[in-house]
Amino acid sequence: MSTDGGEPASPLLSVIIPCFNEGENVPILFGRLLPALRALGVSFEVVCVNDGSRDDTLERLLEIQRGEPTLRVVDLSRNFGKEKALSAGLFHCRGRAVVPMDADLQHPPEAIAEMLAKWREGWEVVFARRDARTGQGLSERLFAKGFYWVFDHLSDVRLPREVGDFRLMDRRVVDTINAMPERSRFMKGIFAWVGYRHAEVIYHQGERAAGTSKFNSIKLLRFAFDGLTSFSNFPLRVWGVIGAVISTLAFFYIVVRIIRTLIWGIDVPGYESILVSVLFLGGMQLLTLGIIGDYLGRVFDEVKGRPLFIVRRLHEPGEG
Ligand code: UDP
Ligand code: MG
Secondary structure, three states: OOOOOOOOOOOOEEEEEEEOOOOOHHHHHHHHHHHHHHOOOOOEEEEEEEOOOOOOHHHHHHHHHHOOOOEEEEEEOOOOOHHHHHHHHHHHOOOOEEEEOOOOOOOOHHHHHHHHHHHHOOOOEEEEEEOOOOOOOHHHHHHHHHHHHHHHHHOOOOOOOOEEEEEEEEHHHHHHHHOOOOOOOOHHHHHHHHOOOEEEEEEOOOOOOOOOOOOOHHHHHHHHHHHHHHHOOHHHHHHHHHHHHHHHHHHHHHHHHHHHHHHHOOOOOOHHHHHHHHHHHHHHHHHHHHHHHHHHHHHHHHHHOOOOOOEEEEEOOOOO
């Protein structure tokens, strides 16, 4: 199955690695990744996407590339975020089986052997499932639990648990994803949405090799909200129902008030009930506007039709 020589041969396996300020990790990563890939005995390529790093990530990647003909480096023009960097990698890889993984060695490259074996059995997607959430505090775990619960109930795609971007995908799956035009790239959701037959392998997620996580709580919250709103219209529709219920209750309340006024006359107290209902409805309206605004913003982003990412330069091996 492996092709050698001749025209630009497409390798059997592509490994995609988005890198943002991972200078320290690059040598450690390749020190472990390359032996693991060579041990597979198949033709492979490594596609590193430099996501606008501000450290020496690119230099270190190019240095490794000088002695490593399997490494291709996609240099983005700025930081586009992990999801877009991953999309860039998916666009540029050529393998028949494609594995995205993180640069910090939290995804053990040794697990690829098992994934490849499953793929050969005919599975189009092979998830790598974490055996336990390591390096995560209680609050993060609760947050993840809550997110999955909400996502499951609001959206019609089901996200597999404890499964991140580390997985193997058949060329067919990658082509399907590449053909999806949407700008908003919640990859976990997109991976799940395209479907296909899947198997899974278990892996142990270690600690980050060097450096710190590139995601803080605010970024994570934004990410979770993006994921929800790009895979569910529920937050947009629910207000109609709530509005209908409240209007119905309000209607009966108005009838009661009118009858009371007709029978007992106007009583001045009542200030609180007015204030409460005005504030409550005002708050709800603002919230609804905010949510509609969020979807509108998303539509705006899609309508602009800007490219997902911009490649400054594609560094192919042997170009110097
Ligand atoms: N990453 C990226 N662009 C970003 C943020 C992260 O390409 O804007 C990459 C990062 O270099 C790493 C992967 O995404 O290879 C996962 O990031 P990280 O380890 O910080 O996330 P965590 O493991 O904490 O979820
Ligand atoms: Mg990490």
